[in-house]
Amino acid sequence: MPLFARNRYRGKLIVVEGIDGSGKSTQLSLLSQWLRSEGVAVAFSEWNSSPLVRETTKRGKKKEMFTPTTFSLIHATDFADRMERYLVPMLKAGAVVCADRYAYTAFARDVVRGVSRRWVRNLYRFAIRPHLAFYFRVPLEVALGRILGGRDAIKYYEAGMDLGLSRNVVESFRLFQGRILEEYETMVAEVGFHVIDATGSIEDQQRQMREIVMQEIGDSLRSTVLHVEEGAPNGAQTAA
Amino acid sequence: MEPKRPLEFYREPLPGVDPSELHGKLIAIEGPDSVGRSTQIARVRGWLEQRGHAVLDTGMARSALAGKGIQKAKEGNTFGPVTMTLFYATDFADRLENEIIPALRAGFVVLTDRYIFSLIARAIARGEDRRWIENVAGFALVPHVIYYMRAEVKDLVSRVVLGRGAFDFWESGMDLRFGPDMYDSFVRYQTRLIRALDGMSRKHNFVTIDASRPPDRIFRDLQQNITKLFQVRKVRRPVKRTLISPGFQG
Numbered sequence: 001m002p003l004f005a006r007n008r009y010r011g012k013l014i015v016v017e018g019i020d021g022s023g024k025s026t027q028l029s030l031l032s033q034w035l036r037s038e039g040v041a042v043a044f045s046e047w048n049s050s051p052l053v054r055e056t057t058k059r060g061k062k063k064e065m066f067t068p069t070t071f072s073l074i075h076a077t078d079f080a081d082r083m084e085r086y087l088v089p090m091l092k093a094g095a096v097v098c099a100d101r102y103a104y105t106a107f108a109r110d111v112v113r114g115v116s117r118r119w120v121r122n123l124y125r126f127a128i129r130p131h132l133a134f135y136f137r138v139p140l141e142v143a144l145g146r147i148l149g150g151r152d153a154i155k156y157y158e159a160g161m162d163l164g165l166s167r168n169v170v171e172s173f174r175l176f177q178g179r180i181l182e183e184y185e186t187m188v189a190e191v192g193f194h195v196i197d198a199t200g201s202i203e204d205q206q207r208q209m210r211e212i213v214m215q216e217i218g219d220s221l222r223s224t225v226l227h228v229e230e231g232a233p234n235g236a237q238t239a240a
Numbered sequence: 241m242e243p244k245r246p247l248e249f250y251r252e253p254l255p256g257v258d259p260s261e262l263h264g265k266l267i268a269i270e271g272p273d274s275v276g277r278s279t280q281i282a283r284v285r286g287w288l289e290q291r292g293h294a295v296l297d298t299g300m301a302r303s304a305l306a307g308k309g310i311q312k313a314k315e316g317n318t319f320g321p322v323t324m325t326l327f328y329a330t331d332f333a334d335r336l337e338n339e340i341i342p343a344l345r346a347g348f349v350v351l352t353d354r355y356i357f358s359l360i361a362r363a364i365a366r367g368e369d370r371r372w373i374e375n376v377a378g379f380a381l382v383p384h385v386i387y388y389m390r391a392e393v394k395d396l397v398s399r400v401v402l403g404r405g406a407f408d409f410w411e412s413g414m415d416l417r418f419g420p421d422m423y424d425s426f427v428r429y430q431t432r433l434i435r436a437l438d439g440m441s442r443k444h445n446f447v448t449i450d451a452s453r454p455p456d457r458i459f460r461d462l463q464q465n466i467t468k469l470f471q472v473r474k475v476r477r478p479v480k481r482t483l484i485s486p487g488f489q490g
Contacts, residue, residue, distance in 0.1 A: 052316070052323065056309035065305050067337050068255050069379055073330040074306070077323055084320030114255035122375040126322050
């Protein structure tokens with residue numbers, strides 16, 4: 001059974017994946033700026049950002065109400081809302097949609113939480129298949145070093161505290177991220193990620209990304225996708 | 241009717257749940273909108289409690305986690321069909337794990353106003369993939385019995401008109417506009433729902449109750465059928481008659 005629904009639309013979908021601290025968001029932001037400078041209409045969507053579901057997710061997290069199954073389902077609901085209300089219309093309109101995390105994030109995190117691989121893959125079958133999925137491969141210690149240095153306290157679910165791996169938040173986070181990393185690695189062959197070595201320089205990684213984008217969807221970028229008229233504003237759409 | 245014992249899951253076991261610990265009874269009441277489910281559930285509940293059973297009743301969009309969120313989403317105008325299906329699935333999972341399963345562990349009778357079949361029927365009526373939603377809902381427990389209160393659309397229409405006096409936006413499937421106005425859309429959408437429920441009836445051993453009859457008759461059917469559910473099925477060795485008065489012991 002195919003993992004996702006076929007993209008029958010004019011637009012293109014590019015996604016980035018990787019553990020926290022892999023640098024994927026930085027790279028996606030650079031890529032979308034470049035696409036915009038080339039006159040391409042770009043739309044952007046982030047994991048866990050649907051306004052429809054926000055209150056529910058917030059309540060569940062605050063009161064620590066989630067089980068592996070409800071955690072998985074509420075994120076799928078969030079994803080479905082962004083898919084129906086934003087991604088699909090944007091793709092129909094011909095935009096290049098850049099998504100920071102996609103269903104693969106659920107495949108990694110939810111499985112680590114204890115739901116079955118088969119069940120969570122079925123759950124996201126309604127998702128549009130990306131044209132390009134980049135995976136930023138990084139050793140655990142490198143990613144942790146990037147994160148634990150300069151940021152606020154890690155939150156309960158972010159650290160995977162609900163799994164009871166450790167009572168220490170940082171230690172729990174370390175173990176949780178380690179397991180997520182393993183899930184990503186087993187996915188590489190299954191889903192056909194373009195793997196980027198995320199220990200390289202930012203410039204190097206960006207160069208690789210742009211090369212792959214040109215190779216894979218360069219023709220569509222020149223012709224079929226929506227372009228911005230000369231001189232018209234081409235701001236980031238950061239809805240949903 | 242073949243109550244499964246111990247309870248089991250349809251497809252995917254829920255992490256951390258051992259079905260052999262679940263001693264209660266799970267009774268699902270399904271049926272289209274306005275068919276009279278909640279009236280019957282209230283009566284069945286009172287009757288069961290009178291007989292000494294502890295009862296939990298639960299129903300769609302009542303979860304602590306997602307109930308409010310669903311209500312709010314229904315007030316807006318951007319509730320997409322897949323999003324709706326998954327939001328209700330979240331609500332169901334929360335009630336299953338945090339209400340239904342703990343109650344079954346404690347030996348309650350759980351009466352659920354709709355179960356996964358309404359969820360599946362709604363998804364199918366909205367054109368979503370049947371296998372997709374069946375697999376999504378695969379973590380549900382197989383109930384001891386599923387009553388399907390069945391009626392024709394014309395019965396539902398007269399209940400809506402004579403009862404509430406107005407068609408409901410969502411019960412009419414107006415989010416997908418199955419017809420030019422609330423009446424047409426209601427008729428087409430409810431027809432699809434009934435067809436979807438009918439289609440699941442045999443596969444999932446629904447006990448069909450003709451809900452076009454007066455409420456008293458329906459209640460009597462339910463009483464008779466539920467009574468059977470509590471009869472001990474295993475062959476008993478003849479018990480030596482002892483004089484122990486019914487009541488609490490040790």
